Every structure is written in structure tokens, then in C-alpha cells.
Amino acid sequence: MGAIRQLEEEYARAKVDPAFWEELNAYLKDYVGRPSPLYFARRLTEQLGGARIYLKREDLNHTGSHKINNALGQALLAVRMGKRRIIAETGAGQHGVAAATAAAMLGLECVVYMGAEDVRRQKLNVFRMELLGTHVVPVESGQKTLKDAINEARRDWMSTVAGTHYVIGSVMGPHPFPMIVRDLQAVIGREAREQHLQVEGRLPDVVVACVGGGSNAAGIFQPFVPDAGVKLVGVEAAGEGLTGMRHSATLCKGSPGVIHGMYTYVLQDEDGQTLPVHSVSAGLDYPGVGPVHSYWKDTHRVEYVAATDDEALAAFELLCRTEGIIPALESAHAIAQVVKLAPTLRKDQTIVVNLSGRGDKDCVEVARLTGRQIG
Amino acid sequence: MPYVTAGLPDLNTTERILEALAAEGVTAVELGFPYSDSIADGPVIQNSFTRTLERGIRVRNILAMVARFRKRCELPLLGMLSFSIVHRIGQERFIGMCRDAGIDGLILPDLSFEEAPQTARMVQSAGLRLPMLVSPASPPERRRQIATLSSGFVYYMSVTGITGERRELPPDLVTNVRELRQTSGRPVIVGFGISTAEHVRLVCSVADGAIIGSALVRRIMQAEDAGQGPDAIVQTAVEAVRAWMGGLQP
DSSP, rough: OOOHHHHHHHHHHTTOOOHHHEEEEEEIIIIOOOOOEEEEEEHHHHTTTTEEEEEEEEGSSSBBBTTTHHHHHHHHHHHHOOEEEEEEEESSHHHHHHHHHHHHTTTTTEEEEEEEHHHHHHHHHHHHHHTTTEEEEEEEEETHHHHHHHHHHHHHHHHHHEEEEOOOOOSSTTTTHHHHHHHHHHHHHHHHHHHHHHSSSSSSSSSEEEOOHHHHHHHHGGGGGTTTTTEEEEEEETTTTTSSSSBBOOHHOEEEEEHHHEEEOOOBBBTSSOOOOOOOOOOTSSOOHHHHHHHHHHHTTTEEEEEEEEHHHHHHHHHHHHSOOBHHHHHHHHHHHHHHGGGSSSSTTTEEEEOOBSGGGGHHHHHHTTTTTOO | BBETTSSSSSSSHHHHHHHHHHHHHOOOOOOOEEOOSSSSSHHHHHHHHHHHHHTTTOHHHHHHHHHHHHHHHOOOOOOOEHHHHHHHHHHHHHHHHHHHHHHOOEEEETTOOHHHHHHHHHHTTTBBBOOEEETTTTTTHHHHHHHHHSSSSEEEEESSSSSSSSSSOOHHHHHHHHHHHHOOOOOOOSSSSSHHHHHHHHHHHHHSOBBBBBHHHHHHHHHHTOOOOOHHHHHHHHHHHHHHHHGGGG
């Protein structure tokens, strides 16, 4: 608790310190490449024959996803607290790579915990982190995926808290983490809102984002929450289907519970034991979800739906061929929802979809799943 | 005060271990309820949880075993488990189930002090105890507050971090325990990292008791892995605890 209090106090100071935001914004501009474009997907729009579709191109950020927005901000907080070592958990490896990148650029020591199963699925990202000077620890406990990596990172932090900051990768964990991550990712929604106003002269009709822990979705939704006319849709991973047990659709199928220091929807059995989760995408298979999404679900501000592995894979290939963009499998879930939604809307309506990451990391896995051999 | 994982290797053997430890004269036993995502535990106890969960050990099975045991033996039992389980079953309901089965207290390592007062009231009004954990990382004022909210005793963690055997205990342990006993006026029992008779001797020279978890659970798992039957596993546990209690002899 001591460390959490310290973080809360430091963040409260940083939040009102113009120097903190100036430094972060300078890095976001010159190092990350922000603002990321809002791109009108002409051929995808034509093919689906409904609403005009805009892609918020977080895949074009340095390191290839939205994760760098948060990792950089938290690494700067670590420096402010005088901590020279950061640790992180990672699922697909995107947050791990972002943390490793921020650490290398700021000269910090970095250790990343990653489920052994994810290490297998995401070899490229493991190698990227190692190139960046980070030590990657494969986690062999439990299901050997993201939730177990979080457990292990938390265990590390409990023994090392004096000199270490735990850079949580999503809008989850104990307060103030969900708030900090949401604030750092809200740059996505602020830009998208402004960009859409510029090109369309009004706000979008729908904003769509995928939800695992929920950071890219919280980031793009947050600035639109007061805009009652904008429909917000979060897309979870339905895996092999919501009727069975092989999915990770926490908001669609879970119940309120306590996990990883937060009170939120959880996929759990009647004893409170966490259920196994599945998704084709390593970044979405998490049995909890950021508490802000539980709040938005219960207050009906955001609608939460789910896309199956097959729908996500089809959307993955569709975006490759219509737009020349290889999306992350996580983001492909959001595209899958757009495929269902766009044809039901009028041609003068618009959808903004958060393309949270690029798919280079997923190529080997997609090839394997579709029976092709590469590498 | 030994810690055993409930259902390791099975609930009948756990029940026999409890009986045998009572005969050895231990003050109480901490009974660990397995949880899928324990964060305060090191690899040994995590592994024991994975094993028991895979074997289908459920909360109701554990409490049924406790109820059977309680008919024959008075040994105080403290359930140690994640607040996730308590919350899921419902605090009021779970505490009632524990009281009916004959559990004497609850230790909830992931229940933060800020969230604890309501739970503490419910536990106490059911006639159970709620010893709370104090970490060496907590500042003095917070230690005092936690101790005040505790009932039964205060659980002092010898090290910040996770459960598991350590070769040496931290040098500030003695001072910290002495201070905590004085300022809180409550019994202090020390856990985390204790693994030898020498540790037990050191800890009990200042504290009111010592808890041994991972070192005992590891021996039970090793005995099982070596193909030993229930008799030999009970014997392994008894001998280990007897050797540690040897640290209490003058």
C-alpha cells in the first residue's frame, strides 16, 4: 500500500505540473510520432456499403501500438519518484516492448514478466525486448498467460518496491493505476475527436475499440463519454464462441468479483476461482477487465459485444486486402464488429475504430492457424 | 503454528495431519484454501494450490472436512485465503459457513486495511478472529492502526514480499516485533520465510509464535511425489513440526 500511496501522491503532483506534460508531449511528438492519423478507409467503407469508416492509426506509433503512450508516461513517473528499475507484465508482448523501449530511451533497468505460453506465441516480441536490453522472464505458473504474468510482476514488486516502479500495461489493478493509464491513453480519444471534427465538421456516430484489459478502449472512449450522441462499442474476444467455455468475454459473460487488486467483472466460478480464458489474440485473453469498463457497462454508457476467433481472423485478412494495413489480432476484433455494424448504418454516418496496433507480431501465429508455414 | 494447504494430497490426509499436529501440541493451524491467482505466495504454496484445484478441492469440501474434524478435536483452525473467494461467496454467508464448520478465525492477506473495517465487524460479530498482516514496509502509524483492527493476534511478515523459505531472517526483525508488541499491546505472531528450528528459536524469543508454511508444504508435496501413502505423509509432517518445535526448548 505504501508504494501505491506514493504513486498516487506523485501522480497528483505530476498531473498539475506543466513540466511533466511538456516533457511527455515532446516525447510523444518526436519519439512516438503523435498525433497518429485518423485515416478514412475508403475501400473498406465501399466494400461494407454503409457508414464511413475512419481508422485511428495507433499502429503507426513507434513500437507499433498504443501501449507506448502509457509506458512512456509511467516511466517518466518512475524517474520522478527516483526509481531506476521498472517491471511490467505483458500478454501479446506489445506492452512489454513499449516498457522496454521507454526504459532503454530513459536509461532504466527493465524486467518483463510474460506467460510461457505467450512467449511461445510471440517469439518476435520477446526478441525485440531482449534487443532493447530488457530481461524477459517466462512465467510457468497457472495458465502461463497474461494473468499469471501479472501475478508474478506483483510478487516481484512486493519485494522490490523501494527502487522499482511497476508499469501496469492496462487500465487495471489497484487505484491509482486504472486512472493513470486511462489519463495517459486519453490522448487517443482527444486527437480522434479533434481530427473527426476537422474532416467531418461534427462528432462521429459510433466509436469502436477492442477490450482485453481495456486500455486502448478507455483511451479512445474517455473524451467521448460526455458526448451523449456518440455511441461507444467495446469488443471482447468471444474465442470459440460465447456459449462454451473457450472465450475471454469478461463483460459479456462474467460476474462482479475481486481480482488483481480491483473490484470489477471477472470470469470466475462460484467459489471465486478464476476460469481459464481463451482467445486467438494473446492481448485479449484476460479474465478480468479494467474497472472503468465495468462502470460504463453498468451505467449503459458503453455497449460491450464480442467477436469470435474466426470473425477476427476474417477481419484481419479483410483489412490487409482492402486497405493494405495488417492489424494486430486484438484490433482485428474491433474491425470484426465494424464489419457487422457498418452495413446497418446510413452512408452519411461515421464510425471511428481504434486500430490499436499493427499485426507484424501476429503473422507467424496467423500462418499457423490458417495452415501455412512461414519462417 | 504450522500452515497446511487444505486437500494436499487429499482432504482425508489433511484431516489426519491436523489431528497429528494437535497431538504434538501446536497452538493452532493455519489452513490454506487454494486460490487460482494467489499473489502473496511463493512457488511452493502456488504449486500446492494448482495441485489441489486440479483435484477439484472446493470450499464446501474443505469446510465439510473441518466440520468432521471439529467433532473430535478442539485445535484452533485459522482459514487463510484470498478475499476474492470470500467476496464471491458473499462475506456474510462465507463467514457464517466458516463459523458453522468450526473455523476459529480468518486470515485474508489481500484484504487491504482500507477495506477491512466492515469485514472485521462481520467476522467478530460471528465470534471469529481476524488477525491482520503487518508488513515491514508499513510505516509505524499504519502498523499501529492495523494492529488495532486485528483480533486474536497480529500477523507480522518477517519480510516484504511473498511466502517461501529464506536462509536468513532480516536483522531488523527482533526490533520491529518488540516495538509492535509494545505499541499494540497484542500478541504478535511472525510468518513468511521461517524455515528452521533456529529461525523458530529467534522469532519466539521476541514474538508470541512463529508460522511455518512453505517449508512444511514442500515436505508434504515431496513425500507425495516420492509415492508415500497417507501414513508416511502424516509422519513426515509430524517429524518436521517436531524438529521445528525443538527450537523452543531451552
